[in-house]
Amino acid sequence: MTPLLRTPDASSGPATPEHRAELTAEAARLVDFARSSVHPDGGFGWLDDQGRLVREHPVELWLTCRMTHVAALALLAGDESTAALVDEGVRALRCRLHDDVHGGWYAAVGPDGPVKDAKESYGHSFVLLAASSALRAGRDGARELLDDALAVHDARFWREDDGLVVDVWDRGWTELEDYRGVNANMHTVEALLAVADVTGDERYRQRALRITTRVLGWAAGNDWRIPEHFDSSWTPLPDYNRADPGHQFRPYGATVGHALEWSRLALDLAAALGEQAPRELRDGAEQLFRGAVADGWAADGADGFVYTTDWDGSPVVRQRLHWVVAEGLAAASSLFAATGEPSYAEHYATWWAYAREHLLDLEGGSWRHELDPENRPAATVWSGKPDVYHAYQAVLVPRLPLAPSFATAIADGLLD
Known part of the structure; x- marks a missing residue:
């Protein structure tokens, strides 16, 4: 079967040879910036606005995993120089960040060991992905790492009765936080699609379907604004973090970028399932996208996506975060591929022009992680430029099929 390409036809949007060349160059530029994140004590650290390593910042699990994943994709795409980066990540995940006593992975480590020893589903999902x-890139130790991560996922995080993953355990796996969250489940879907492609185990693809179906159901019942926060019985907590609306991982209200990210993931899942895919995956992807654009883009009169909105769609945190635009680009490209609707290519073109003007930092490197409501550089939610994961994937999406997932597609020679 011919893969369903994410790219529109050659007359518009991401399909033009010139733009594909631009995306290829941007991918290389992002990887070059991120090379400096190797921490001398092991793993990948936090980078400032100029790409300098902030050595005093803890090495965080999610960041180390994301960098390992990006390096592996770059290696598969032909950049042999990133092999050492992948190996660094695998080594840190098998050694420095791993809890050899209780199993699983610390959320963050410093010079003297763990500084945050909680076992977070969010970070563990990225261990699966990395x-x-x-x-898939053929690196030593990766099979053992994946087997370990799957054992922890199966035993500690996945809840068969719920069809979802739980969120945060203590170090010894004795106390489970009452909080349940959609963010960790979203990245688990991404990881499980990759796991299914690499292992051939359909069970993980079906888990991704169960998670996605539940989230789409919650969104459909809430005007397509995804409830993000829940108690231990999966009852929504609509006022959660109202006093801390700009939280990096658990902000109050509806998170615009997550609606866009779920839109893309629903399409990826539908493509992976093929003829067995429920129609509501594509329908839900379109509804989430439309709602996010209506609520989030230029919501206060200036270009850019706001970070969060209230439950009536009004802006709450008006900062513009780079990852939201990246996910918008990925979703628009994917929806064009799935539907052929010209409006999606038009959105893509608008947002790429915005990214080129406001986010791509051609002097300092990478993408500016945060802008204020007037599109000036800011650092109220995020400081520095620690993460290339969202931007890197965004510049790959238009050049790959909807399925299989990133690493498998590139390994199979499907990068256009």
């Missing part, structure tokens, strides 16, 4: 990509 291990899958490293395994």
